[in-house]
Amino acid sequence: MSDPGRRFSGLLLALAAALVAAAASLAVGTRTVPLDEVVRAFTDYAATDDHIVVRDLRLPRMWLGIAVGAALAVSGALVQTLTRNPLAEPGILGVTAGASFAILLATALWQADAQAAQLVAAAVGALAATAVVYAVGGSSPLRLVLAGVALSAVLGGLGLGIRLALPDVFDDYRFWSVGSLAGRDQVPLELPLLVIAVGLAAALLLVPPLDAMLLGDEVAHTQGTRVARTRTITLVVLTVLAAAATAIAGPILFVGLIVPHLVRRLTAGSVGWLLAYCVVLGPVLILVSDVVARLLLPTGEVPVAVVTAFVGGPVLIWVVRRYGAVDP
Amino acid sequence: MTGLVAHDLTLGYGERVVSTGLSLAVPPGRLTAVIGPNACGKSTLLRALVRLQEPRAGRVELDGVDLRRLRPREVARRIGFLPQRMVAPEGISVTHLVRRGRYPHRDWRLTWTDVDEAAVTRALLDTGVEDLASRRIEELSGGQAQRVWLAMVLAQETELLLLDEPTTFLDLAHQYDLLRLLARLRDAGRTVVVVLHDVNQAARFADHLVAMQAGRVVAAGAPAEVVTADLVEQVFGLACEVVPDPVAGSPMVVAH
Numbered sequence: 394m395s396d397p398g399r400r401f402s403g404l405l406l407a408l409a410a411a412l413v414a415a416a417a418s419l420a421v422g423t424r425t426v427p428l429d430e431v432v433r434a435f436t437d438y439a440a441t442d443d444h445i446v447v448r449d450l451r452l453p454r455m456w457l458g459i460a461v462g463a464a465l466a467v468s469g470a471l472v473q474t475l476t477r478n479p480l481a482e483p484g485i486l487g488v489t490a491g492a493s494f495a496i497l498l499a500t501a502l503w504q505a506d507a508q509a510a511q512l513v514a515a516a517v518g519a520l521a522a523t524a525v526v527y528a529v530g531g532s533s534p535l536r537l538v539l540a541g542v543a544l545s546a547v548l549g550g551l552g553l554g555i556r557l558a559l560p561d562v563f564d565d566y567r568f569w570s571v572g573s574l575a576g577r578d579q580v581p582l583e584l585p586l587l588v589i590a591v592g593l594a595a596a597l598l599l600v601p602p603l604d605a606m607l608l609g610d611e612v613a614h615t616q617g618t619r620v621a622r623t624r625t626i627t628l629v630v631l632t633v634l635a636a637a638a639t640a641i642a643g644p645i646l647f648v649g650l651i652v653p654h655l656v657r658r659l660t661a662g663s664v665g666w667l668l669a670y671c672v673v674l675g676p677v678l679i680l681v682s683d684v685v686a687r688l689l690l691p692t693g694e695v696p697v698a699v700v701t702a703f704v705g706g707p708v709l710i711w712v713v714r715r716y717g718a719v720d721p
Numbered sequence: 722m723t724g725l726v727a728h729d730l731t732l733g734y735g736e737r738v739v740s741t742g743l744s745l746a747v748p749p750g751r752l753t754a755v756i757g758p759n760a761c762g763k764s765t766l767l768r769a770l771v772r773l774q775e776p777r778a779g780r781v782e783l784d785g786v787d788l789r790r791l792r793p794r795e796v797a798r799r800i801g802f803l804p805q806r807m808v809a810p811e812g813i814s815v816t817h818l819v820r821r822g823r824y825p826h827r828d829w830r831l832t833w834t835d836v837d838e839a840a841v842t843r844a845l846l847d848t849g850v851e852d853l854a855s856r857r858i859e860e861l862s863g864g865q866a867q868r869v870w871l872a873m874v875l876a877q878e879t880e881l882l883l884l885d886e887p888t889t890f891l892d893l894a895h896q897y898d899l900l901r902l903l904a905r906l907r908d909a910g911r912t913v914v915v916v917l918h919d920v921n922q923a924a925r926f927a928d929h930l931v932a933m934q935a936g937r938v939v940a941a942g943a944p945a946e947v948v949t950a951d952l953v954e955q956v957f958g959l960a961c962e963v964v965p966d967p968v969a970g971s972p973m974v975v976a977h
């Protein structure tokens with residue numbers, strides 16, 4: 394089959410997988426709701442326990458998973474494209490470290506253990522850390538990555554110090570740090586969700602210039618792309634996406650590494666296809682991981698982060714062994 | 722002044738100054754060849770002419786307008802540039818790569834028109850890579866890849882073409898194919914600037930020859946006037962005779 398044909402049917406398959414994952418995330422859990430009952434919760438709402446679970450508990454959580462998954466995967470695709478590094482993920486720009494440290498600091502200083510406070514702290518921390526990284530790294534991808542890694546190390550060390558000195562802080566932090574979609578539905582999420590939607594739309598506008606930049610900065614430039622401006626905007630968009638997702642769901646940036654990497658060989662040479670696949674498959678990985686997490690430990694919460702790593706890691710290893718690695 | 726003109730450029734990288742007081746007028750509708758030893762600043766000059774390199778002083782004008790005052794898209798529709806080295810993303814096919822050359826001509830809707838398709842087909846034919854159309858760029862030989870890159874630049878259909886060593890990876894026959902193609906493009910009214918290392922090829926095919934040394938233009942003019950034993954000695958440090966080319970009659974350098 395031709396390349397475009399394969400890409401198109403592949404995307405249809407991915408969409409089908411997303412539908413199944415979304416249905417599963419509504420049906421499966423401590424209380425398993427049969428699929429026809431799930432459908433009835435929308436078509437013929439009767440406020441039964443099943444319907445309430447589906448519409449009030451699981452539906453928001455599903456949207457959350459979709460938004461977080463899409464944001465992380467697209468953010469990862471952008472950072473890999475920009476740095477021409479197939480192992481890059483948004484965390485190397487300091488997003489995760491900034492968010493984690495801000496939560497620790499906020500908890501230590503103000504006992505800010507409420508979810509809403511954590512959300513704000515994570516967002517502020519992620520953005521502040523990235524601002525520092527940009528200030529140091531300028532527009533050179535390599536210097537940005539070095540600055541991100543250095544800042545992450547420093548913040549990681551300081552954070553460890555706080556946790557050792559103040560054991561109480563550790564408990565509150567732990568819940569966020571393992572990454573989970575649970576309980577996040579009790580805080581106002583409209584803002585981060587809106588931010589993610591705007592970020593995804595902005596990413597779409599970046600497709601043509603980024604496509605041109607795949608051929609190198611020189612060619613892109615002589616084809617009329619504003620290279621420096623595109624790079625700056627892309628960095629801002631990918632950081633905002635990663636920061637919003639991290640603030641909502643904790644440090645599950647592994648999604649941002651693995652999803653773009655998996656679809657790379659199908660979408661080679663086209664940023665548009667890469668982003669399309671990421672928008673669909675990022676949510677699949679998050680939703681499947683969330684469902685598996687609920688099944689593994691129905692009572693408590695197995696963090697999504699742990700499961701994404703469990704699900705995604707072996708898949709990544711299999712793909713790399715089967716097809717070899719592909720450069721961005 | 723019409724066409725592409727460089728006024729009094731100072732060019733460099735960081736601490737290193739490559740050229741000072743460099744001026745050059747590209748004759749419109751002609752085939753200009755730039756020659757000179759390695760590291761004398763040929764690529765740097767070309768990069769400045771397409772605004773890849775910001776001059777420290779001086780300016781580059783296109784039809785009397787400072788390049789910096791033109792929109793990048795506007796410049797891209799008028800000047801095509803083939804760099805000395807290219808990066809290809811893996812997995813992209815030859816056709817898709819050549820299509821990228823149409824990027825500056827497409828509007829925000831990115832619609833693909835018959836004009837775009839015709840330009841791509843012509844570029845593939847002109848460079849003789851139509852048989853490679855469905856191959857992946859990373860599977861090509863060095864010379865095949867170089868012709869594909871040239872096809873991409875040709876598909877851009879600009880009135881000005883700046884090519885940095887387009888013959889480096891080509892075998893002898895393909896080198897002459899390419900030079901004849903450049904002459905045809907010139908005959909069709911395009912302005913071509915090409916960096917060449919083979920002085921004999923440059924003298925035979927160019928209307929206008931620019932010899933550079935240590936960042937300066939040492940001589941510029943018709944090949945018959947520029948290519949002398951003294952000049953080759955001065956620019957390349959090579960003792961030689963200059964005799965008429967037995968086929969074309971253009972000056973031919975034979976080393977001692």
Ligand SMILES: Nc1ncnc2c1ncn2[C@@H]1O[C@H](COP(=O)(O)OP(=O)(O)OP(=O)(O)O)[C@@H](O)[C@H]1O
Pocket residue numbers: 734737739757758759760761762763764765766805
């Ligand atoms: N990116 C760069 N950074 C620093 N110095 C550079 C850079 N590119 C080129 N130079 C230096 O500028 C000078 C001119 O280089 P340029 O590439 O213009 O030479 P050239 O005439 O094209 O040579 P060649 O025939 O080898 O291609 C050289 O001394 C080179 O080392």
Ligand SMILES: [Mg+2]
Pocket residue numbers: 763764765805885
């Ligand atoms: Mg050069």
